[in-house]
Amino acid sequence: MPSLSSRLSRVKPSSTLAMTGKVLELQQKGVKVVGFAAGEPDFPTWEHVCEEAHDAIRRGEFRYTAVGGTPQLKQAIRTKLERDNGLTYSDAEVIASCGGKHSLYNAMQAVLDEGDEVLIPGPYWVSYPDMAALSGGVPRFVMASEANGFLLTAAELEAALTPKTKLVILNSPSNPTGATYSEAQMAELGRVLAAHPSCWVIADDVYENIRYDGTRPRHMVAMEPALRERAIVCNSVSKTYAMTGWRIGYTAAPTAVVKAMTTLQSQSTSNPSSIAQAAAASALSGSQSMVEPMVAEFQKRRDYICQRINAIPGLSVQVPGGAFYVFVNCAGVFAKAGVADGDALALKLLEGAHVGVVGGNDFGSSDHFRISYATAMQQIQAGMDAIETYLQGL
Ligand SMILES: Cc1ncc(COP(=O)(O)O)c(C=O)c1O
Numbered sequence: 034m035p036s037l038s039s040r041l042s043r044v045k046p047s048s049t050l051a052m053t054g055k056v057l058e059l060q061q062k063g064v065k066v067v068g069f070a071a072g073e074p075d076f077p078t079w080e081h082v083c084e085e086a087h088d089a090i091r092r093g094e095f096r097y098t099a100v101g102g103t104p105q106l107k108q109a110i111r112t113k114l115e116r117d118n119g120l121t122y123s124d125a126e127v128i129a130s131c132g133g134k135h136s137l138y139n140a141m142q143a144v145l146d147e148g149d150e151v152l153i154p155g156p157y158w159v160s161y162p163d164m165a166a167l168s169g170g171v172p173r174f175v176m177a178s179e180a181n182g183f184l185l186t187a188a189e190l191e192a193a194l195t196p197k198t199k200l201v202i203l204n205s206p207s208n209p210t211g212a213t214y215s216e217a218q219m220a221e222l223g224r225v226l227a228a229h230p231s232c233w234v235i236a237d238d239v240y241e242n243i244r245y246d247g248t249r250p251r252h253m254v255a256m257e258p259a260l261r262e263r264a265i266v267c268n269s270v271s272k273t274y275a276m277t278g279w280r281i282g283y284t285a286a287p288t289a290v291v292k293a294m295t296t297l298q299s300q301s302t303s304n305p306s307s308i309a310q311a312a313a314a315s316a317l318s319g320s321q322s323m324v325e326p327m328v329a330e331f332q333k334r335r336d337y338i339c340q341r342i343n344a345i346p347g348l349s350v351q352v353p354g355g356a357f358y359v360f361v362n363c364a365g366v367f368a369k370a371g372v373a374d375g376d377a378l379a380l381k382l383l384e385g386a387h388v389g390v391v392g393g394n395d396f397g398s399s400d401h402f403r404i405s406y407a408t409a410m411q412q413i414q415a416g417m418d419a420i421e422t423y424l425q426g427l
Pocket residue numbers: 072131132133134135158204207208237239268269270271277281282
């Protein structure tokens with residue numbers, strides 16, 4: 034067999050998708066497994082959004098669209114950025130892609146060269162280092178402390194930036210920790226970044242609406258306009274609108290970045306699905322009133338799950354301010370479980386408790402595992418019972 038691309042040796046498969054796959058495999062064999070691995074809301078996509086997709090089909094929107102998205106979707110993205118983030122962008126500064134992952138990947142492809150350093154605050158989403166590596170970048174990590182709620186301080190960011198840093202990736206609320214920066218904290222990070230003009234800044238905002246402090250902070254780029262010419266704002270309809278399968282992400286950035294991303298897209302995927310674009314435009318520009326009840330439901334689950342975990346000897350969790358994840362410190366049960374890290378414990382929990390959680394190694398911490406509580410309360414209760422019983426029985 035001829036050899037495979039050496040580029041791919043730089044990346045590994047997504048560990049969250051791998052665990053989701055293992056859970057599905059067991060479920061298909063008839064084993065009752067509680068899946069806490071998948072990072073997607075369990076709510077249906079809103080009725081009027083689905084209706085818009087049907088209408089797009091009825092209207093016959095079956096053709097290729099402009100590579101970077103239909104005028105309607107671009108307008109909806111611009112409306113959203115203005116309404117929610119106080120950011121004004123032109124059509125030439127926004128691009129729709131096939132999911133937020135695709136937006137982030139194309140953005141990194143657009144700005145990174147071989148050997149460029151990418152500063153990633155940790156614990157971090159599993160895909161950032163691999164996307165950076167695929168784009169020739171060299172990931173460097175700056176870990177936020179658990180005692181500080183996994184929030185990076187401005188001083189820590191400042192100390193980690195070097196003249197070689199080409200890109201910084203910020204993600205608030207965070208996957209996997211749920212750490213959520215306040216407006217004041219984000220403003221401080223913004224000030225530090227504004228003073229380092231040689232690097233690009235990606236703001237991964239996919240969880241921006243899932244925060245529990247009831248605030249809607251100003252966007253870092255709105256607070257620090259000097260950053261606008263270096264900021265790449267990535268977002269997606271996946272989490273806010275329970276539209277993970279529709280695959281629409283979007284980016285707002287300086288024209289040169291969007292142009293480069295459009296060129297890349299024109300030679301790879303072309304436009305995202307025309308039907309999904311129509312649905313996403315409707316979600317972004319229509320009433321947002323259904324976001325709040327979903328967030329309220331997530332908050333109930335967060336409160337329940339944190340209380341249950343903190344009652345289990347050897348496990349502990351920082352109550353997170355957003356997203357739908359908890360990053361559980363499980364180092365206290367390693368000896369009892371005969372394991373050396375969170376990944377090994379995750380496998381034990383799958384086999385012994387029939388609960389699918391994701392080990393923390395690929396998020397940057399071997400002392401943790403991640404639970405996604407984007408699943409029904411009944412499942413969460415069953416899963417917590419199973420974890421508790423299993424650990425008690427060791
Ligand atoms: C931090 C973060 N960014 C981006 C994404 C991309 O989501 P999608 O590709 O579904 O838009 C995810 C999905 O899990 C995520 O957790």
